[in-house]
Amino acid sequence: METLSLYLDILLGTIRDVLPIAAILFGFQIFVLRRPVPQLKRVLTGFVYVLLGMVLFLQGLEQALFPLGRLMAAQLTDPAFILGDGAVARVLSWTDYGWVYLFGALLGFSTALAEPALIAVAMKAREVSAGSIGVWGLRVAVALGVAVGVMLGTFRIVTGTPLHYYIIAAYIIVIVQTAFAPRIIIPLAYDSGGVTTSTVTVPLVMALGLGLANTVPGSSPLLDGFGMIALACLFPIMAVMTYAQLSEWRARRRHDRETGQD
């Protein structure tokens, strides 16, 4: 019974989410563009699939991964776990949080890989680039970026350093990299930052941030719990540009070798 009402809640929530989008799309299609949607039946079936898919996806996350992920975030940031069994209570230093950094990095990596929005963008990028940007390559690059971002986010909360230093430093790196990266990848790289942080990543990463801010002395969950998402957004930009630079460099080296042999 409880599960059923949860389903209903999620279904209603998702419909409320999709309704404005559908209204705008079909409103403009009918009143402004005044032409029938090509393959209307197929498109509508697709919408039903998306709606149903989102409901099942969210319901499954809520039932399986989110409770466990939240519980683990709480357990890993618990001072009792960080100090180990039978240790004398003492002031924690930033080196005590090793497992938290590792968990942050792996959580960021694996949730980014499961993010449906990123799958969508990677599919589009492969199509547009005629296959030269692989779905898997792009997604692994982005996931590595999210991993570094989340890990740095946990480090920032533990050390209590101001968020904007990290953001500004990241901006500078992005700008410098932009000057050297292949022009074709830049818009996709900038897009991949915003794409990665949605349905799967945000709740789990937020739980880790808030749990950590509760444990670390002198930090407040409301002030310091934020900021993880911001970092998880910026590092994929760098990672995708690095990925493009590496593939370009490898292609050039292969090319040089081949022409050198002639």
Add this chain to the structure above:
Amino acid sequence: MWKQIADFWHVLRGSIRDLAPIILVIGFFQLVVLRQPIPNLGDLVMGTLLVLLGLTLFVRGLDMGLFPIGESMAFSFARKGSLFWLLLFAFALGFGTTVAEPALIAVANEAASVAADAQIIASSESARGAYALGLRLTVALSVGVAILLGVFRIIKGWPLHYMIMVGYLGVVVMTPLAPKEIIGIAYDSGGVTTSTITVPLVTALGVGLAMSIEGRNPMVDGFGLIAFASLTPIIFVLGYGMLF
């Protein structure tokens, strides 16, 4: 029929591969690092199956519904040739998809309690509600502006990175001027606005526009709408924090 089942199986196999890492990570930490049993194993297995099925349906639906309609509307707008309606559509899409976004509602409520604790606003229920609503409208407005600006850029063919750098500069200049309490929320709000349904639509719209306008490259000009949508909320929320 068989072809459909084969297609479905192909997507399902992809979904299994997509979800395996997260299950491995959680399993490893729970069993090896924390040395705890997994609670409610039945729920976990059931939930994972639902996630798998949901992801598979979603990816099928993308190909059938969201991508084609985004692209076909981009083509129709390009053929119609009215800049006004296209920009209005872009704004409406950005604003409409963001204003009801659950992640944004959660962050806005959180922000209102931060502001009340910091005594920026009165801690009464109505003051907090008004602040949260104001913040939500601000973010929705910023995403509307972002998509509008991004579409205009595609039409003009301006390089994306100069515009983004101006945005970065805006963030850097505004950060020291904004109240300390809002900074973390502002920076995070950029990430939470772009939802799972908006992203494929907006991407298909951008790529479709770039393909239907002569002299535009879908790779260089078609992407970049999401980049705007994750930058303008930071600027707008910092501004909101400075004003209220």
